[in-house]
Amino acid sequence: MKFTETALAGAYVIDVDRLADERGFFARSWCEDEFAARGIAMPPLQANISFNPRRGTLRGMHYQLPPHEETKLVRCTRGAILDVLVDLRSESPTFGQWLGVELTAESYRMLFVPGRFAHGFLTLTDNTDVCYQVSAKYAPGAERGLRWNDPAIGIRWPFAPTLISDKDQHHPNFRELALAPNEAQLVSGLMMDWELDHGRSW
Numbered sequence: 001m002k003f004t005e006t007a008l009a010g011a012y013v014i015d016v017d018r019l020a021d022e023r024g025f026f027a028r029s030w031c032e033d034e035f036a037a038r039g040i041a042m043p044p045l046q047a048n049i050s051f052n053p054r055r056g057t058l059r060g061m062h063y064q065l066p067p068h069e070e071t072k073l074v075r076c077t078r079g080a081i082l083d084v085l086v087d088l089r090s091e092s093p094t095f096g097q098w099l100g101v102e103l104t105a106e107s108y109r110m111l112f113v114p115g116r117f118a119h120g121f122l123t124l125t126d127n128t129d130v131c132y133q134v135s136a137k138y139a140p141g142a143e144r145g146l147r148w149n150d151p152a153i154g155i156r157w158p159f160a161p162t163l164i165s166d167k168d169q170h171h172p173n174f175r176e177l178a179l180a181p182n183e184a185q186l187v188s189g190l191m192m193d194w195e196l197d198h199g200r201s202w
């Protein structure tokens with residue numbers, strides 16, 4: 001597996017190493033040792049499937065409070081998404097910054113989401129499946145959200161979403177979260193151009 005560091009410390013874009021032959025290819029999509037080599041202990045306690053029939057569906061921006069914080073390893077197994085993270089670690093130099101990475105079924109690209117990041121995605125095609133493994137159990141009482149269109153974060157979604165749950169429409173803004181925000185560190189969002197294979201920049 002090829003780990004590429006992102007501008008948000010601890011978040012990685014991960015590409016698979018394809019061992020190809022006439023049948024196709026074999027690749028690892030998860031390996032405890034390869035993650036441990038980067039200091040990531042991520043026992044996958046849960047694996048989730050998210051099916052989204054409609055392009056323009058937005059789910060996010062979600063996180064669980066400590067001690068239930070989750071790391072996530074996200075892959076789009078059908079269709080395409082823009083997967084988005086927001087760093088909510090108040091001690092982090094990139095506190096309040098966001099990152100968007102296109103994940104498509106064809107690229108097999110994955111995004112590793114550290115704990116204490118808000119996470120969400122916008123579907124770029126109809127009939128999208130998103131599969132992700134999670135390091136902590138679902139804890140409904142610890143579930144929190146950040147509003148997807150908070151201007152203080154300024155996520156540049158590629159187009160306006162057309163389907164969002166009522167719950168996700170009403171999450172608080174960044175400044176209303178109990179995170180001790182440092183406004184001096186609130187810089188405008190950054191969008192990484194991960195264009196190695198099928199990526200597009202937004």
Ligand SMILES: Cc1cn([C@H]2C[C@H](O)[C@@H](COP(=O)(O)OP(=O)(O)O[C@H]3O[C@@H](C)C(=O)[C@@H](O)[C@H]3O)O2)c(=O)[nH]c1=O
Binds near residue numbers: 165
């Ligand atoms: C996340 C989750 C939801 N549920 C239930 C609650 C509810 O009835 C139904 C749908 O829940 P939600 O609306 O929260 O589903 P969804 O909006 O897809 O939530 C997910 O969004 C993405 C972006 C993430 O990062 C995930 O961690 C998770 O928060 O599934 C579980 O039973 N277990 C779970 O782990």
